[in-house]
Amino acid sequence: MRILTLALLGCGLCWGQAADECKPSSLNIPGAPYPCVYPDRRVAFRVAAPDAQKVQVRLGGTHDMTRGPDGLWTVAIPPQVVGFHYYSIVVDGAVVADPATRTFFGSGWDNSGIEIPEPDTDAAYYSAKDVPHGQVGQRWYYSKVTGKWRRCYVYTPPDYDANPRTRYPVLYLLHGWGENEQGWHTQGHVDFIMDNLIAEKKARPMLVVMDNLNAVKPDEDASLYAARGIIARRSMADVAPAPGGRGAAPAGGRGGFPTNWGGVFTETMLTDLIPMIERTYRAAPGRENRAMAGLSMGGMQSFLTVLSNLDKFAYLGGFSGSSGGRGGFDPKTANNGVFANAGAFNQKVKVLFLGIGSVEGPGTKNFSEELTKAGIKNVYFESPGTAHEWLTWRRCLNDFAPRLFK
Amino acid sequence: MRILTLALLGCGLCWGQAADECKPSSLNIPGAPYPCVYPDRRVAFRVAAPDAQKVQVRLGGTHDMTRGPDGLWTVAIPPQVVGFHYYSIVVDGAVVADPATRTFFGSGWDNSGIEIPEPDTDAAYYSAKDVPHGQVGQRWYYSKVTGKWRRCYVYTPPDYDANPRTRYPVLYLLHGWGENEQGWHTQGHVDFIMDNLIAEKKARPMLVVMDNLNAVKPDEDASLYAARGIIARRSMADVAPAPGGRGAAPAGGRGGFPTNWGGVFTETMLTDLIPMIERTYRAAPGRENRAMAGLSMGGMQSFLTVLSNLDKFAYLGGFSGSSGGRGGFDPKTANNGVFANAGAFNQKVKVLFLGIGSVEGPGTKNFSEELTKAGIKNVYFESPGTAHEWLTWRRCLNDFAPRLFK
Numbered sequence: 001m002r003i004l005t006l007a008l009l010g011c012g013l014c015w016g017q018a019a020d021e022c023k024p025s026s027l028n029i030p031g032a033p034y035p036c037v038y039p040d041r042r043v044a045f046r047v048a049a050p051d052a053q054k055v056q057v058r059l060g061g062t063h064d065m066t067r068g069p070d071g072l073w074t075v076a077i078p079p080q081v082v083g084f085h086y087y088s089i090v091v092d093g094a095v096v097a098d099p100a101t102r103t104f105f106g107s108g109w110d111n112s113g114i115e116i117p118e119p120d121t122d123a124a125y126y127s128a129k130d131v132p133h134g135q136v137g138q139r140w141y142y143s144k145v146t147g148k149w150r151r152c153y154v155y156t157p158p159d160y161d162a163n164p165r166t167r168y169p170v171l172y173l174l175h176g177w178g179e180n181e182q183g184w185h186t187q188g189h190v191d192f193i194m195d196n197l198i199a200e201k202k203a204r205p206m207l208v209v210m211d212n213l214n215a216v217k218p219d220e221d222a223s224l225y226a227a228r229g230i231i232a233r234r235s236m237a238d239v240a241p242a243p244g245g246r247g248a249a250p251a252g253g254r255g256g257f258p259t260n261w262g263g264v265f266t267e268t269m270l271t272d273l274i275p276m277i278e279r280t281y282r283a284a285p286g287r288e289n290r291a292m293a294g295l296s297m298g299g300m301q302s303f304l305t306v307l308s309n310l311d312k313f314a315y316l317g318g319f320s321g322s323s324g325g326r327g328g329f330d331p332k333t334a335n336n337g338v339f340a341n342a343g344a345f346n347q348k349v350k351v352l353f354l355g356i357g358s359v360e361g362p363g364t365k366n367f368s369e370e371l372t373k374a375g376i377k378n379v380y381f382e383s384p385g386t387a388h389e390w391l392t393w394r395r396c397l398n399d400f401a402p403r404l405f406k
Numbered sequence: 407m408r409i410l411t412l413a414l415l416g417c418g419l420c421w422g423q424a425a426d427e428c429k430p431s432s433l434n435i436p437g438a439p440y441p442c443v444y445p446d447r448r449v450a451f452r453v454a455a456p457d458a459q460k461v462q463v464r465l466g467g468t469h470d471m472t473r474g475p476d477g478l479w480t481v482a483i484p485p486q487v488v489g490f491h492y493y494s495i496v497v498d499g500a501v502v503a504d505p506a507t508r509t510f511f512g513s514g515w516d517n518s519g520i521e522i523p524e525p526d527t528d529a530a531y532y533s534a535k536d537v538p539h540g541q542v543g544q545r546w547y548y549s550k551v552t553g554k555w556r557r558c559y560v561y562t563p564p565d566y567d568a569n570p571r572t573r574y575p576v577l578y579l580l581h582g583w584g585e586n587e588q589g590w591h592t593q594g595h596v597d598f599i600m601d602n603l604i605a606e607k608k609a610r611p612m613l614v615v616m617d618n619l620n621a622v623k624p625d626e627d628a629s630l631y632a633a634r635g636i637i638a639r640r641s642m643a644d645v646a647p648a649p650g651g652r653g654a655a656p657a658g659g660r661g662g663f664p665t666n667w668g669g670v671f672t673e674t675m676l677t678d679l680i681p682m683i684e685r686t687y688r689a690a691p692g693r694e695n696r697a698m699a700g701l702s703m704g705g706m707q708s709f710l711t712v713l714s715n716l717d718k719f720a721y722l723g724g725f726s727g728s729s730g731g732r733g734g735f736d737p738k739t740a741n742n743g744v745f746a747n748a749g750a751f752n753q754k755v756k757v758l759f760l761g762i763g764s765v766e767g768p769g770t771k772n773f774s775e776e777l778t779k780a781g782i783k784n785v786y787f788e789s790p791g792t793a794h795e796w797l798t799w800r801r802c803l804n805d806f807a808p809r810l811f812k
Binding site for chain 1: 436437453456458460461495498500501502506507515516539542548555560570591597620687
């Protein structure tokens with residue numbers, strides 16, 4: 001197989017040798033044969049750019065494509081790890097989405113996406129099965145904190161309508177940096193994961209609320225939005241400063257968040273979101289019926305929010321994101337001393353969950369061990385063989401949700 | 407103003423003269439200052455393509471952009487008509503979405519979109535207001551007819567959860583050619599339109615079900631899908647035939663639909679969709695509680711389905727799409743003679759609605775007049791100043807929905 005792989009890489013796509021084995025990605029637009037994935041997880045791309053000088057694919061590095069006589073550019077890139085990956089193409093320096101796939105909001109724009117499939121058996125928990133299905137509803141609400149209409153998505157479990165007197169606990173679940181409130185139901189398959197867990201009686205029926213962690217007050221510079229959630233993409237025009245002042249460059253950029261980072265979202269959540277949810281849905285009240293979790297930056301946000309509001313939440317999860325893992329953790333002072341009294345903390349926080357992909361580094365494991373040393377009960381979950389992407393987070397949710405509200 | 411316009415067109419964007427007046431489109435990604443719309447509805451675009459030879463915008467024609475010394479290409483194009491428009495950019499022959507906007511599924515792929523705003527007062531009916539809000543839910547269901555899981559969206563009115571014993575009538579509402587089940591709630595703002603109509607007591611609270619009109623049986627050639635709903639985009643690679651047989655070219659292409667066009671969707675709807683909706687939601691049963699409408703190709707589909715199944719539907723709407731308008735209408739034979747007995751037809755079909763944008767031509771008006779001549783009661787609705795796009799269809803829905811279930 002290695003010989004075959006090298007031979008293929010050496011000659012572009014080598015039509016006819018193995019093209020039939022290359023299966024279109026499940027995220028392609030209907031009818032699009034490319035990108036496709038070979039059994040060994042190499043990926044073949046094809047882009048029509050008849051007059052271009054240079055066309056590249058950006059997925060796990062930048063790969064030059066080869067022009068065919070028909071103006072179609074092709075390349076087969078080395079095997080990719082399983083899971084969901086954003087990617088883009090570069091046409092003579094313009095970074096754009098591949099028009100052959102549906103797009104997915106990440107890194108602040110609508111990228112292309114590709115799913116490198118797991119074996120069907122491994123993917124079953126986030127696939128549609130013949131079980132009762134809940135639904136994900138798009139819900140608009142007005143925020144007094146931001147002075148704007150906001151959109152969230154709410155998963156209601158399969159039995160929600162059939163039990164008009166039942167109240168359900170709520171998991172508030174956040175996306176990551178540069179993503180938005182659509183991530184968990186498009187990239188994450190939250191509905192299939194919950195449907196399957198509930199059908200197997202592994203998780204309690206619950207509501208899952210997915211909001212946008214970007215929140216800016218009316219009197220704040222709008223560029224903070226970009227600094228909080230959207231990178232300044234220097235290679236692209238869309239967030240570059242415009243002559244005349246619109247869209248001025250973010251003050252911080254990635255890694256340079258404003259000092260009040262996270263605070264406005266927490267305020268929006270407590271003031272607007274949670275009351276709207278508990279008014280609109282049959283949500284069970286009280287801290288023991290509220291959980292919060294998020295991925296990456298959304299995990300950081302969850303730690304910030306929950307650890308400052310233990311009167312309102314009893315469950316906390318960070319998927320590839322928390323408040324620790326960078327060393328220097330002092331349980332006496334971290335997060336305003338919330339960990340200082342381990343016994344009190346353990347009584348309040350029913351589940352403290354730390355998830356990570358195995359190839360993301362040891363930070364989260366170290367943090368978990370430091371917490372354990374300080375007497376803080378926590379669950380460490382490691383997704384084997386996955387990176388900082390949605391397959392890690394689907395697996396985290398699949399492990400986390402069954403631990404809630406029990 | 408005309409002099410100013412010409413002066414601006416003559417020098418590209420002419421920064422500093424009027425840049426402040428150019429308002430970012432509401433469909434841009436967060437923080438993106440371009441594309442923006444001037445008060446006179448000219449539109450300015452900016453694309454980063456440092457190494458390209460030629461960059462163009464395709465919106466109401468193809469417009470060459472001008473390269474600045476910074477590798478940013480710009481252009482201001484002549485005033486556009488109000489409403490929602492798909493558009494794309496062309497970078498050295500590659501037709502792609504502008505990375506500065508959210509994308510919208512139309513013409514079979516995720517295009518860029520721009521909203522040329524109406525005056526706020528005209529847009530109020532499809533805008534978020536401080537009224538009770540329903541929600542749009544994403545619902546998966548298995549189709550025995552197609553042998554696949556399918557996704558639809560269901561609008562439930564604001565009072566749905568508060569009235570657990572109430573059953574609601576249902577409007578089945580279809581997208582157009584090359585679009586999908588997401589069109590009505592992303593491009594169409596169906597939720598705000600219905601929320602506002604219901605709040606003003608102009609429309610009865612109802613469910614609105616939005617499915618995908620593309621349906622292929624398991625034993626059919628998958629390329630029929632492309633022929634039915636997705637154009638063969640000759641300038642792009644994604645639906646071109648692949649060596650080895652995958653994604654073979656559609657048999658028909660646009661205008662060349664297979665002879666059984668529409669039949670599989672009707673069968674899917676009657677066999678799988680309607681029973682699922684009436685099992686899952688509190689839908690009122692019977693023909694007088696069912697309406698069907700659609701835009702463009704979805705209007706054609708609605709006419710095909712309803713006129714062959716008058717025992718199941720009592721309301722029918724075509725928005726820029728119906729079964730007539732091309733001349734040669736013979737009420738004795740058209741649609742298998744369903745119009746032959748006008749009295750019987752009028753008793754069965756409570757509302758027959760024909761909507762169109764005023765600049766789309768006289769076909770629909772002619773059809774309405776032919777129907778009237780044949781004694782068939784119908785409503786003709788003309789949207790002033792709009793074309794074959796979503797603003798026409800939002801207005802059609804806003805006029806059609808209040809006529810239903812009364």
